[in-house]
Amino acid sequence: MLHALREEEGAARARFEEALTHDAGHYRARMNIGNLDLEAGRLPEAEAAYREVLKLAPEYDGAHHNLGVALRRQGKLYESVGSIRKAQRLGVSGARAAAKEDMQEQLRLNPHLRWIRAAIFIGVLLLLGVLLWLNRGRA
Numbered sequence: 001m002l003h004a005l006r007e008e009e010g011a012a013r014a015r016f017e018e019a020l021t022h023d024a025g026h027y028r029a030r031m032n033i034g035n036l037d038l039e040a041g042r043l044p045e046a047e048a049a050y051r052e053v054l055k056l057a058p059e060y061d062g063a064h065h066n067l068g069v070a071l072r073r074q075g076k077l078y079e080s081v082g083s084i085r086k087a088q089r090l091g092v093s094g095a096r097a098a099a100k101e102d103m104q105e106q107l108r109l110n111p112h113l114r115w116i117r118a119a120i121f122i123g124v125l126l127l128l129g130v131l132l133w134l135n136r137g138r139a
Contacts, residue, residue, distance in 0.1 A: 013036055016030075017033070027056040027060065027063075030049055030056070031049070031050070031062065034046045047071060047074070061086075065087035071083060
């Protein structure tokens with residue numbers, strides 16, 4: 001990865017391909033090869049690499065986004081928009097899942113938050129009960 005950051009494409013590609021010889025399912029190494037191709041303007045090769053990544057990790061939003069970029073640069077606008085929209089949907093759902101997981105972890109670690117959540121829930125129920133009781137004569 002350091003080679004890629006230093007713009008040493010040959011060395012970076014060699015490391016990523018070496019990773020693939022050890023683990024053909026290493027989708028991040030394949031993604032990085034696609035990124036090298038994209039940066040070098042080898043758009044069909046980049047597109048092929050991203051499609052391979054998506055075979056290995058169909059829910060990887062980064063691959064959908066980069067595929068959309070490669071397609072757009074090739075003039076395949078309709079396909080490009082579809083890929084980028086899919087990336088956005090996956091990104092949003094991933095962020096929601098991460099937020100939910102984080103909240104559950106916070107509730108697990110902090111017993112005060114559980115009590116606060118329970119108190120708010122009971123308060124809402126009591127408020128609804130009072131509102132229903134006050135409106136019973138108006139119906």
